[in-house]
Structure formats: C-alpha cells, structure tokens
Amino acid sequence: LSHSNLNPNRTSPLSLARAFSSATDPIRATLFPGDGIGPEIAESVKQVFRAAEVPIEWEEHYVGDQIDPRTQSFLTWESLESVRRNGVGLKGPMATPIGKGHRSLNLTLRKELNLYANVRPCYSLPGYKTRYDNVNLITIRENTEGEYSGLEHQVVRGVVESLKIITRQASLRVAEYAFHYAKTHGRERVSAIHKANIMQKTDGLFLKCCREVAEKYPEITYEEVVIDNCCMMLVKNPALFDVLVMPNLYGDIISDLCAGLVGGLGLTPSCNIGEGGIALAEAVHGSAPDIAGKNLANPTALLLSAVSMLHHLNLHDKADRIQDAILKTIAEGNHRTADLGGSSTTTDFTKAICDHL
Amino acid sequence: LSHSNLNPNRTSPLSLARAFSSATDPIRATLFPGDGIGPEIAESVKQVFRAAEVPIEWEEHYVGDQIDPRTQSFLTWESLESVRRNGVGLKGPMATPIGKGHRSLNLTLRKELNLYANVRPCYSLPGYKTRYDNVNLITIRENTEGEYSGLEHQVVRGVVESLKIITRQASLRVAEYAFHYAKTHGRERVSAIHKANIMQKTDGLFLKCCREVAEKYPEITYEEVVIDNCCMMLVKNPALFDVLVMPNLYGDIISDLCAGLVGGLGLTPSCNIGEGGIALAEAVHGSAPDIAGKNLANPTALLLSAVSMLHHLNLHDKADRIQDAILKTIAEGNHRTADLGGSSTTTDFTKAICDHL
Ligand SMILES: CC(C)[C@H](C(=O)O)[C@@H](O)C(=O)O
Ligand SMILES: CC(C)[C@H](C(=O)O)[C@@H](O)C(=O)O
Numbered sequence: 072l073s074h075s076n077l078n079p080n081r082t083s084p085l086s087l088a089r090a091f092s093s094a095t096d097p098i099r100a101t102l103f104p105g106d107g108i109g110p111e112i113a114e115s116v117k118q119v120f121r122a123a124e125v126p127i128e129w130e131e132h133y134v135g136d137q138i139d140p141r142t143q144s145f146l147t148w149e150s151l152e153s154v155r156r157n158g159v160g161l162k163g164p165m166a167t168p169i170g171k172g173h174r175s176l177n178l179t180l181r182k183e184l185n186l187y188a189n190v191r192p193c194y195s196l197p198g199y200k201t202r203y204d205n206v207n208l209i210t211i212r213e214n215t216e217g218e219y220s221g222l223e224h225q226v227v228r229g230v231v232e233s234l235k236i237i238t239r240q241a242s243l244r245v246a247e248y249a250f251h252y253a254k255t256h257g258r259e260r261v262s263a264i265h266k267a268n269i270m271q272k273t274d275g276l277f278l279k280c281c282r283e284v285a286e287k288y289p290e291i292t293y294e295e296v297v298i299d300n301c302c303m304m305l306v307k308n309p310a311l312f313d314v315l316v317m318p319n320l321y322g323d324i325i326s327d328l329c330a331g332l333v334g335g336l337g338l339t340p341s342c343n344i345g346e347g348g349i350a351l352a353e354a355v356h357g358s359a360p361d362i363a364g365k366n367l368a369n370p371t372a373l374l375l376s377a378v379s380m381l382h383h384l385n386l387h388d389k390a391d392r393i394q395d396a397i398l399k400t401i402a403e404g405n406h407r408t409a410d411l412g413g414s415s416t417t418t419d420f421t422k423a424i425c426d427h428l
Numbered sequence: 429l430s431h432s433n434l435n436p437n438r439t440s441p442l443s444l445a446r447a448f449s450s451a452t453d454p455i456r457a458t459l460f461p462g463d464g465i466g467p468e469i470a471e472s473v474k475q476v477f478r479a480a481e482v483p484i485e486w487e488e489h490y491v492g493d494q495i496d497p498r499t500q501s502f503l504t505w506e507s508l509e510s511v512r513r514n515g516v517g518l519k520g521p522m523a524t525p526i527g528k529g530h531r532s533l534n535l536t537l538r539k540e541l542n543l544y545a546n547v548r549p550c551y552s553l554p555g556y557k558t559r560y561d562n563v564n565l566i567t568i569r570e571n572t573e574g575e576y577s578g579l580e581h582q583v584v585r586g587v588v589e590s591l592k593i594i595t596r597q598a599s600l601r602v603a604e605y606a607f608h609y610a611k612t613h614g615r616e617r618v619s620a621i622h623k624a625n626i627m628q629k630t631d632g633l634f635l636k637c638c639r640e641v642a643e644k645y646p647e648i649t650y651e652e653v654v655i656d657n658c659c660m661m662l663v664k665n666p667a668l669f670d671v672l673v674m675p676n677l678y679g680d681i682i683s684d685l686c687a688g689l690v691g692g693l694g695l696t697p698s699c700n701i702g703e704g705g706i707a708l709a710e711a712v713h714g715s716a717p718d719i720a721g722k723n724l725a726n727p728t729a730l731l732l733s734a735v736s737m738l739h740h741l742n743l744h745d746k747a748d749r750i751q752d753a754i755l756k757t758i759a760e761g762n763h764r765t766a767d768l769g770g771s772s773t774t775t776d777f778t779k780a781i782c783d784h785l
Contacts, residue, residue: 223629223630229597230593231629231630231632232591233627235591235592236589237588239587269575270575272590273580273589299683302659302684303685305688306663306688306689320623323655325659327660328659328660328662331659
C-alpha cells in the first residue's frame with residue numbers, strides 16, 4: 072500500500088485563494104475538541120502538529136451548555152462563524168445532549184455549513200491485522216438531503232411516514248465531487264450505490280445525475296451497484312471497489328461497514344466538504360464517556376482526519392510526514408492503545424508518533 | 429454448530445390444520461422453478477425430496493409470457509391461487525422481464541400473498557471456509573411496507589421524493605414473529621435495527637412496537653442497534669448477534685451483508701411468512717442466465733430453502749436429514765460446484781447429497 076496513492080496532490084479552491092496571502096502567515100483553523108475523549112485526542116493532534124511544525128494556529132470552540140437560538144442547537148453561532156471564516160476545521164466527537172427543542176450537533180454543522188460531501192478513505196493499516204488485507208477505497212456520501220430531510224408526520228394513528236428527498240442539484244454536486252476526487256487522486260473507478268430498482272424516482276434521479284457527470288470523465292470507469300449487493304460484495308471482496316458515491320443514508324451505512332473492515336471508526340478519517348471550499352474534518356467515532364479523562368483513548372481517527380485537512384490546505388508534505396509517522400507507530404505495534412490490543416496511553420502513543428517525525 | 433439448534437421443533441398454524449387430514453395423504457406444495465438456472469436447481473430439489481421420501485406432491489407454475497391483468501405482472505393469478513390453496517411454496521430465481529406496465533415478480537408475490545416477514549438464517553457452513561467462523565444468526569425483515577411503499581413523485585423539476593411508511597400493525601406483526609421465532613428456536617436475543625436517531629417518527633414507531641412485544645418475552649434479551657453501527661459490528665464480530673428484526677430496506681441490506689459473511693446468496697436459505705400461516709421459501713440469488721442450462725448451478729440455497737419449508741410443515745425429521753446430507757456433501761469438499769471452487773455439475777452434487785441420505 073503506497074501512502075501517496077492514498078493522498079496524492081490535489082489543489083483545492085481554498086488553497087488557491089490562500090496563495091494570495093503570505094506563505095509564512097500561520098493558517099487559522101477551527102478546532103472543536105468535542106466531548107468525552109475529545110479534548111484528549113485533540114491534544115494529541117496539537118502535539119503532533121507542533122512536532123511536525125505545521126503552520127497552523129487553532130481557534131478552539133467548545134460545544135455550549137445552552138441552546139443558541141440562531142443554530143437551534145448547543146453549537147454556538149460564533150463557532151460556526153469561525154469555520155466559515157477560516158474555511159477549515161477539525162472536529163472531535165460530540166455527544167448530542169438529550170433534551171427537547173434542539174437539533175443534533177452533527178446535523179447542525181452539515182446544514183449550516185452546507186457540508187454536501189462526506190469523504191471517508193478506508194484502507195488497511197499496515198501491520199494491523201483484520202480479516203481483510205489491502206482494503207483501499209473511498210466512500211463519498213451525499214450529506215445534506217435524502218432520508219435526512221427531517222420531514223416526517225403521522226398520517227393517522229399508527230401510520231407514520233417520512234420523506235426522502237433527492238434533488239438534481241445535490242446529486243450533481245456530490246457526483247462532480249466524486250469524479251473530480253477520483254481523477255485527481257489517481258483512482259480508476261466510481262461506483263454509484265443505489266436502490267433504484269425499488270425507488271425508481273429518487274434513486275433513479277441520483278443515478279441519472281451520476282451518469283451525466285460520468286460522461287465528462289471518460290477516463291474513469293463508471294458502474295452502478297444496488298446497495299444490498301454492494302454490501303455483500305464488500306464483505307466478500309472489498310478490493311472490487313475503488314471510489315463509491317451514494318445518497319445520504321446508504322453512505323451512512325456503507326461508510327461504517329467499510330470502517331469495520333479495517334478495524335472500526337477509531338482508525339478511519341473523515342472529511343466534510345462544503346460549498347466554497349470549506350472542509351471540516353472529523354473523527355466519526357463516539358465520545359466514549361467511559362474512558363474519558365483516563366488517557367486511554369486512541370487518537371488515530373482524529374489524527375488521520377487532521378491529515379486530510381492538511382491535504383485540503385495543500386500542505387501535502389506535512390500531511391504525508393504525519394501520516395507516515397502514525398502508520399509506522401501502529402505498524403510497529405509496541406505503542407498501541409487498548410482498543411488495538413496494546414497497553415499504551417494516549418500520551419505514549421502520541422509521543423511515539425512525534426518520535427517518528 | 430448443532431444443526432438442530434438452527435432449526436429446532438416449532439409448530440406452525442398450517443401444520444396444526446394439516447393434522448386433520450390423513451397423515452398419509454401427500455402434501456401439495458407449489459413450485460415456481462423460476463428462470464435461468466431455476467429449472468435445474470428445482471430439479472435438484474425434486475430429486476433430493478424423492479430420495480428422502482418426502483411426502484410432497486409439487487404443483488409447478490411457471491412465470492407467464494404475458495402480463496396477467498389481475499396481478500399486473502407476469503405471474504399468473506392461478507399461480508398465486510396455488511400458493512394460497514396449498515399454504516406452502518418454493519420459489520426459484522425470477523428475473524423480472526424488462527418492460528413497462530407491470531410489477532416486479534418478487535413484489536407481486538409479497539403484496540398479493542401478504543408475505544409480511546422474510547426470514548433468513550445465516551450460518552457458517554461446516555468445512556466451507558470464509559473469513560468468518562461460527563456465524564449463526566437470523567435476519568427477520570418486515571416485507572410489506574417502509575421504503576417499498578412505491579409512493580414517489582416529482583415535486584418540481586429536479587426535486588423528487590419517496591415516502592417511507594411505517595405502520596403499527598405491520599411493525600407489531602413482524603416483531604411478534606421475531607420474538608416468537610426466537611423463543612421457539614432456542615434463541616436468546618432479539619436486536620431491533622433502526623435509524624431512529626434520524627427518522628424519529630417512522631423508525632421510532634417501529635422501535636416502540638418492538639419494545640411492546642419485547643415486554644411479553646422477558647426471557648429474551650432485547651436490544652436496539654442503529655443500522656450503521658450494526659453493519660460495522662457485523663463485519664467485525666457477527667457472533668455479537670442472534671436474531672435481528674428490522675424494517676424492509678434495512679432487512680434487504682443486512683440480509684445480503686450477512687449472506688456475504690458465510691459465502692453469498694448461493695448458500696443461504698430464505699423463507700417468507702404470510703398471514704394465515706402461508707410460507708413461501710425462496711432462493712434469493714439471481715437467475716444466472718450465463719450458466720443456465722449448463723448443469724453448473726449450485727442448488728444449495730434452494731435446497732436449504734426447501735428444508736425451511738419442511739420445518740414449516742413440521743416435517744422436522746425429513747428436514748434435518750436433508751440438511752445434514754447437504755452440509756456433509758459441502759463439508760467433504762469433493763463434490764462442490766464451480767462457485768465454491770469445485771468442478772462438480774449440478775447433477776453430481778445432487779447425487780452426492782442423495783447418497784448421503
Ligand atoms: C450521529 C448520526 C446522526 C450520524 C449520521 O447518521 O449521519 C452518524 O452516524 C454519522 O455517520 O456521522
Ligand atoms: C430484487 C429486489 C426487488 C429484492 C428486494 O429489494 O427486496 C431483492 O433484493 C430481495 O432481497 O429479495
């Protein structure tokens with residue numbers, strides 16, 4: 072597995088804009104450490120970035136303790152403004168507090184920042200054995216509509232319905248992103264995942280948009296795979312897939328399935344792409360309140376997400392160096408956290424990574 | 429893996445009714461051989477049943493070549509009447525012919541026969557190696573509503589929607605079936621799979637119904653698992669699950685995923701349960717037109733589905749003998765069809781099974 076194959080150069084609109092500012096100015100990026108183990112794994116990222124001399128200045132924002140009426144959630148308007156202003160951010164796990172009258176933090180972020188594509192690279196970590204070798208695929212999930220419309224109602228007692236909405240605009244946008252990603256990352260194939268044999272109009276429109284975009288990328292092989300069959304193929308032979316693009320719920324399901332193939336959400340990065348070149352990288356695992364504050368958490372998912380943020384900023388050298396150090400540390404095996412079968416603390420593991428830099 | 433654990437005794441309403449007819453009368457059962465490889469694998473079932481002296485008389489029905497206006501599909505009304513009359517049937521793969529103005533054959537069957545629960549046992553076949561050992565779970569899928577409502581429309585150009593419908597009646601019915609199944613099959617745990625964190629009303633109602641039923645079965649452990657997490661857990665450690673019950677689309681996805689864990693749809697049985705004790709067992713794999721008529725098809729999925737039909741008829745001894753013979757033949761490994769890495773023909777494999785009876 073070549074690391075550069077996982078993250079070859081790619082020019083993002085944001086970093087083109089940045090070319091006009093001075094190259095030595097530090098870059099401001101928003102950091103949401105999140106809840107539970109969030110602050111510890113965020114600390115790990117900060118240490119690794121310092122050790123690698125990444126020219127980033129963090130602007131930290133915490134989840135509030137009161138509902139902000141402008142976001143209808145515990146996320147404050149100021150924290151969203153910070154991401155909008157900086158264009159990039161990194162987010163730890165956020166446990167949506169239970170209660171009435173507010174929106175989920177994840178959904179608020181996606182909605183307010185118009186984070187239309189969720190990109191999750193999923194590859195076997197060298198030296199970390201699972202049932203699968205050589206997994207190397209990317210799931211690209213439409214992140215704004217579909218089954219997540221929030222439109223539900225009770226028709227009569229005992230009969231409820233929810234609306235799945237698919238639009239041409241959002242489908243074209245995510246399809247464009249997927250093909251562009253494939254092309255600029257040396258990928259060969261895009262598979263659109265759907266259930267258009269049942270949802271002919273909604274998933275049918277999604278496929279139609281993918282086909283339209285596919286025509287503009289004759290060098291990329293395009294195929295369509297029904298979601299049930301896709302899941303069977305993924306568990307039998309994930310090497311059949313390269314880049315997968317799909318509506319919201321299928322992306323939610325398949326990205327977790329794929330993470331499971333290589334060890335789980337604690338090891339896989341995620342990055343959300345929004346209009347205007349915004350990128351919000353995030354660890355998608357939970358906040359693990361049971362081990363919070365105990366220096367036991369594995370920061371890998373957040374670190375690799377931070378790496379994807381660096382690529383987005385065109386800081387490819389830094390990104391590659393950090394990724395190499397993370398993968399080497401895991402591969403060596405003597406500094407693994409408990410979730411990977413080791414007995415290292417978060418700080419030990421982080422130090423081992425820094426030593427590899 | 430004890431086979432009787434997979435299929436312990438269970439009394440179905442249908443077989444209670446049959447107790448009033450003479451024990452020596454042959455039982456009539458409908459057979460849809462289906463398309464492609466269907467006739468060959470159906471022939472295999474007939475041979476094995478003859479060899480095991482199963483007292484069944486088949487009533488064969490083929491998919492028609494014209495749309496029957498009463499079913500709006502290529503399935504004739506007479507063929508549906510046959511299943512209704514007999515109460516049991518076995519179905520091979522049916523390739524829905526492409527064209528306008530008719531319903532899918534599978535959906536027609538589910539709708540017309542009110543097949544509300546799709547039951548798919550999924551277990552590792554002794555001696556047939558996959559990445560997973562000791563898988564032994566059952567997926568029970570609501571089969572009549574949810575995302576399969578067929579209600580879709582275009583709101584304005586470029587914006588389409590589809591309706592997911594969840595009813596209390598169908599949710600209770602499938603939950604009842606799942607818990608009853610668990611109890612009568614010596615299973616310990618039922619997991620309801622959902623996405624109620626997003627679809628609070630629809631999946632929320634499904635969960636509410638499962639909880640209501642769970643209260644009546646205090647001896648069965650009940651848990652709720654979000655579908656994305658479920659898929660990750662399934663690929664990491666399928667032994668965490670026992671009986672899974674879920675709305676239609678999740679069942680479609682997860683049952684295929686689970687089949688993939690043990691080798692694919694060519695090896696896993698399926699049975700649809702309808703109101704009034706109707707059972708339509710089926711092979712859910714495709715019709716494989718490329719190898720049709722070449723004596724290469726693997727009849728295992730249809731044979732194991734036929735076994736589940738026998739259990740439904742309370743012919744447990746016959747069912748167990750046949751299942752043992754199938755599993756032994758696969759375990760020995762010298763009579764495997766090409767899909768399992770062997771070079772046997774359908775007839776060789778079938779003969780080997782008959783020799784084990
Ligand atoms: C927490 C939940 C709302 C979220 C989702 O369903 O999108 C999560 O599963 C994810 O994938 O980010
Ligand atoms: C062929 C298709 C309509 C069907 C479904 O989606 O239910 C199939 O995938 C199944 O699981 O039986």
